[in-house]
Amino acid sequence: xxxxxxxxxxxxxxxxxxxxxxxxxxxxxxxxxxxxxxxxxxxxxxxxxxxxxxxxxxxxxxxxxxxxxxxxxxxxxxxxxxxxxxxxxxxxxxxxxxxxxxxxxxxxxxxxxxxxxxxxxxxxxxxxxxxxxxxxxxxxxxxxxxxxxxxxxxxxxxxxxxxxxxxxxxxxxxxxxxxxxxxxxxxxxxxxxxxxxxxxxxxxxxxxxxxxxxxxxxxxxxxxxxxxxxxxxxxxxxxxxxxxxxxxxxxxxxxxxxxxxxxxxxxxxxxxxxxxxxxxxxxxxx
Numbered sequence: 019x020x021x022x023x024x025x026x027x028x029x030x031x032x033x034x035x036x037x038x039x040x041x042x043x044x045x046x047x048x049x050x051x052x053x054x055x056x057x058x059x060x061x062x063x064x065x066x067x068x069x070x071x072x073x074x075x076x077x078x079x080x081x082x083x084x085x086x087x088x089x090x091x092x093x094x095x096x097x098x099x100x101x102x103x104x105x106x107x108x109x110x111x112x113x114x115x116x117x118x119x120x121x122x123x124x125x126x127x128x129x130x131x132x133x134x135x136x137x138x139x140x141x142x143x144x145x146x147x148x149x150x151x152x153x154x155x156x157x158x159x160x161x162x163x164x165x166x167x168x169x170x171x172x173x174x175x176x177x178x179x180x181x182x183x184x185x186x187x188x189x190x191x192x193x194x195x196x197x198x199x200x201x202x203x204x205x206x207x208x209x210x211x212x213x214x215x216x217x218x219x220x221x222x223x224x225x226x227x228x229x230x231x232x233x234x235x236x237x238x239x240x241x242x243x244x245x246x247x248x249x250x251x252x253x254x255x256x257x258x259x260x261x262x263x264x265x266x267x268x269x270x271x272x273x274x275x276x277x278x279x280x281x282x283x284x285x286x287x288x289x290x291x292x293x294x295x296x297x298x299x300x301x302x303x304x
Contacts, residue, residue, distance in 0.1 A: 020065050027055035030062045034230055036073040036237035038066040042154070045081025051150055052092035056124045057099055059154070060131070067135055073237040073244060076229055077141040077158060084143045084167070085151030087181075090291075096120045104131070114276040117285065125153060125182035126268050130261070133157040134252060136245045138236055142229040143167045144222055146204075153183045159248060161215065162229045163207040164222040169215070172202030175293040176286035178274040184267030188260055189215045202297060 022030050029041040040062045042049040049055075059077075066075045079085060096102060096109040096119065104127040109119040132139070139158040147155055149171045155161060171180050179199070180186055186195035190205070190213050198205060210216040220228045236244065275285050282288055 019071060020068050022065060023061065025058045025062065027052070028058045028062060030065065032072075033076070034234050034237070036071060037076060037230065037233045038062075038069065038072045038074075039076040039078060040066075042077075042079035042085060045079075047089065048083040048086035048146070049079045049081065049151075050086045050089035050092075051154065052089040053094040053096070053099060053124060055089075056128060057103075060103065060128055063132060063135060063139075067137060070241075073137060073239070073241050074233045075137060075139045076233050077139060077154065078226070078229070079142075079144070081145075083145035083151075084147045085154050086146065087148045087150035096123060104128075114272060114279055117275060118272045121182050121268075121272070125150075126264070129153050129157045129183035130264070136248065137241070138244050138248060140229060140233055140236075142225050143169075143207075143216075144225055146170070149173050149181045153181055156183060156185050156189055160217045160232070161210075162218050162220065162225065162232065163210065163216045164225045165207055165219055166222055167207040167210070167216075167219075168204040169210055170202065170204040171198055172294050172297070173286075173290070174199050175202055176274075176290035177278050178286065179267060179270050182268060182271055184264055184271070185260065187263070188255065188258075189213075202294065 027042070027044055029043050031039050033039050040059060042055065044050060044055065063075065066072045102109060102123045104123050106119045106122045106127065109116050109123070111119070138160070140160040140162060141155050141158045142162050143155060144164040144167055147167065147169050152169060152171060171186070173181060186199065190198060194213055197203070207216060207219045211219050218228065278284060278286050
């Protein structure tokens with residue numbers, strides 16, 4: 019087994035034979051993802067990929083919610099922790115130019131890299147997965163959701179087209195994707211399963227055991243069969259233009275940031291957070 023470093027924002031363990039698990043471990047922050055967490059996830063996935071005794075990886079999280087998305091309070095900059103691992107330069111520049119390089123690295127770049135890793139990755143989701151939280155779900159192969167899981171991307175309120183790994187139409191179908199984005203409303207676990215986004219929905223108390231049982235069953239298959247099956251399905255999506263569509267939407271995302279810089283002097287419409295908080299409070303009263 020490769021050496022595992024002392025992570026701060028995640029945990030890495032081997033809960034079952036031929037199964038590795040990465041657990042988001044910032045429950046007090048609803049697993050909001052700062053740069054440290056994203057680099058640690060990437061490192062942990064590399065460890066699992068390099069371990070020939072691992073056939074399957076599980077991604078899970080501690081606490082009430084899977085992930086509240088990007089940690090907007092995070093002030094760590096690209097380059098503070100380490101040089102970019104995907105080779106994107108320009109991150110030291112001011113304004114939209116530098117910010118684009120940041121998002122090419124830790125958002126779009128990591129998500130696409132994780133999507134194409136050779137081993138099956140199962141994600142277990144409970145509670146809320148909001149905006150950037152979906153970027154820790156959609157790159158992976160199977161999604162097991164607890165019956166209280168909710169999925170949303172409300173960032174149109176920020177004057178943006180959606181989060182950076184824009185596979186909404188592929189995951190939800192084009193009409194439901196538009197509804198999700200236009201309204202900012204959540205999709206529950208049962209509806210997500212009916213749309214084909216979620217594989218299985220289970221009671222919250224059974225989420226861990228069900229996911230591990232699924233992982234152990236898959237892990238019993240030959241590694242080469244799993245690898246080539248994953249490649250075959252991913253290449254089917256590639257043939258439908260997924261990567262080109264993601265890149266086009268990412269460029270529009272950067273236009274949104276630049277537009278907000280020009281109008282508000284910041285990355286997002288400042289009224290957006292108030293809108294999202296107000297609608298979240300209203301939904302809790304319903």
